[in-house]
Amino acid sequence: MKLPSSHLSVVGEKRMKNNTMTNIQIKANDLNLDECMQLAANDEAGGICFFVGTVRNQTKGKKVVSLQFEAYEKMAISEMQKIADHLIKDKSINRVVIHHRVGDLSVGEIPVIIVVAAPHRKAAFEACQYAIDTLKETVPIWKKEIFENGEVWVSAHP
Amino acid sequence: MKLPSSHLSVVGEKRMKNNTMTNIQIKANDLNLDECMQLAANDEAGGICFFVGTVRNQTKGKKVVSLQFEAYEKMAISEMQKIADHLIKDKSINRVVIHHRVGDLSVGEIPVIIVVAAPHRKAAFEACQYAIDTLKETVPIWKKEIFENGEVWVSAHP
Amino acid sequence: MKCNILTFGIARDIVKTSQLELNLEGEQTIRNLKEKLVNQFPEFEKLRHYSIAVNAEYRLDDFILNEGDEIAIIPPVSGG
Amino acid sequence: MKCNILTFGIARDIVKTSQLELNLEGEQTIRNLKEKLVNQFPEFEKLRHYSIAVNAEYRLDDFILNEGDEIAIIPPVSGG
Numbered sequence: 001m002k003l004p005s006s007h008l009s010v011v012g013e014k015r016m017k018n019n020t021m022t023n024i025q026i027k028a029n030d031l032n033l034d035e036c037m038q039l040a041a042n043d044e045a046g047g048i049c050f051f052v053g054t055v056r057n058q059t060k061g062k063k064v065v066s067l068q069f070e071a072y073e074k075m076a077i078s079e080m081q082k083i084a085d086h087l088i089k090d091k092s093i094n095r096v097v098i099h100h101r102v103g104d105l106s107v108g109e110i111p112v113i114i115v116v117a118a119p120h121r122k123a124a125f126e127a128c129q130y131a132i133d134t135l136k137e138t139v140p141i142w143k144k145e146i147f148e149n150g151e152v153w154v155s156a157h158p
Numbered sequence: 159m160k161l162p163s164s165h166l167s168v169v170g171e172k173r174m175k176n177n178t179m180t181n182i183q184i185k186a187n188d189l190n191l192d193e194c195m196q197l198a199a200n201d202e203a204g205g206i207c208f209f210v211g212t213v214r215n216q217t218k219g220k221k222v223v224s225l226q227f228e229a230y231e232k233m234a235i236s237e238m239q240k241i242a243d244h245l246i247k248d249k250s251i252n253r254v255v256i257h258h259r260v261g262d263l264s265v266g267e268i269p270v271i272i273v274v275a276a277p278h279r280k281a282a283f284e285a286c287q288y289a290i291d292t293l294k295e296t297v298p299i300w301k302k303e304i305f306e307n308g309e310v311w312v313s314a315h316p
Numbered sequence: 317m318k319c320n321i322l323t324f325g326i327a328r329d330i331v332k333t334s335q336l337e338l339n340l341e342g343e344q345t346i347r348n349l350k351e352k353l354v355n356q357f358p359e360f361e362k363l364r365h366y367s368i369a370v371n372a373e374y375r376l377d378d379f380i381l382n383e384g385d386e387i388a389i390i391p392p393v394s395g396g
Numbered sequence: 397m398k399c400n401i402l403t404f405g406i407a408r409d410i411v412k413t414s415q416l417e418l419n420l421e422g423e424q425t426i427r428n429l430k431e432k433l434v435n436q437f438p439e440f441e442k443l444r445h446y447s448i449a450v451n452a453e454y455r456l457d458d459f460i461l462n463e464g465d466e467i468a469i470i471p472p473v474s475g476g
Contacts, residue, residue: 033195041212044214047212049208049209052207121287128207135396136393142391314474
């Protein structure tokens with residue numbers, strides 16, 4: 001089934017807050033580790049923690065052919081921005097970068113990169129883990145797993 | 159003061175175990191995020207956690223000009239390999255990459271990259287944090303902080 | 317009040333359109349909207365859960381809808 | 397037994413060479429070696445701590461040294 005394009009029109013556009021402490025993007029093409037590193041790096045940082053999601057080749061033993069990601073773009077950006085702002089405000093964190101893919105992804109491709117930079121590494125690890133845990137609970141992005149003989153919206157049913 | 163080169167001769171050479179689950183290197187030139195990602199990525203991975211160290215511009219308020227790293231190369235490789243092997247053996251981890259720089263590094267440069275890939279993200283985060291915490295306790299690598307008016311071997315004195 | 321409701325993921329599969337039109341009369345809350353949705357599309361009851369967002373913010377059942385609001389059905393998310 | 401001892405970091409600064417030669421007589425442990433080092437270079441007592449590695453492995457004070465071992469003084473490490 002084709003994804004409707006009506007409310008996905010701003011995909012790929014870059015969004016940035018006035019301040020440069022956070023960078024939140026939804027992209028229709030490959031995510032880039034070095035770009036994320038450059039957005040997170042700063043002279044006060046001593047430790048930078050990355051979470052990089054990759055598409056696994058199986059789910060509960062069933063072979064995965066590909067994943068289709070779609071986003072309610074406007075709200076996804078705003079929910080990811082909330083995560084970043086919360087970290088910047090509450091913890092000793094000096095940069096948060098969250099880039100999420102949409103579209104069709106094959107095994108090994110990267111749906112998400114989260115980078116947290118901090119003066120000290122413990123805070124960076126904790127914040128990065130908080131960011132991906134929260135993203136998976138609150139950010140309106142959906143993935144459909146495509147198997148050889150069927151497809152399913154992940155987590156939709158009990 | 160110049161570093162003696164006598165027992166640093168194998169710097170830059172690539173060391174790899176027979177198995178491809180771990181990759182441990184000490185390098186005299188820039189560390190490379192994408193190279194580390196490629197060494198860690200695999201079709202069973204769902205979550206990849208990176209720790210990237212960067213040289214901070216200050217220590218306890220004193221401006222840092224640069225850092226000099228030196229290693230007891232043979233033993234440093236063997237101690238980093240122990241960390242990687244421990245993770246591969248004891249946890250649900252499928253790749254561990256540890257690359258460490260030696261030589262003179264300026265503010266913003268990268269002394270260390272640690273990457274842990276796992277089917278599930280929680281294990282990747284825990285293992286990556288274990289790896290950097292242990293590296294800082296056991297791996298025979300030393301850094302000297304160069305200030306504008308002096309220099310000091312980090313952690314040498316109480 | 318005529319509502320345009322954005323749908324995503326499995327919600328779009330259930331209603332078979334990415335922009336659902338519903339007519340709501342009088343003051344309407346999210347609770348009323350959900351009742352109407354379930355009446356028209358019983359499949360929504362089989363979902364693990366679903367939320368309603370108004371103007372790109374999650375809102376609770378008592379929230380009152382206004383003319384011109386951007387309403388969206390948010391089935392269980394699965395990003396990352 | 398003649399020992400060549402590798403030195404690194406502040407240990408090299410203290411002994412002022414990257415390969416220290418020491419003459420040890422009879423059966424020698426790491427404990428004996430450390431005593432000799434401190435006698436000759438009292439600065440070692442000011443360090444937070446230091447270890448001795450033999451053939452690239454950390455070894456405890458009772459470990460017995462053998463002719464031809466690669467011995468290294470490991471001052472507090474600070475990698476990462």
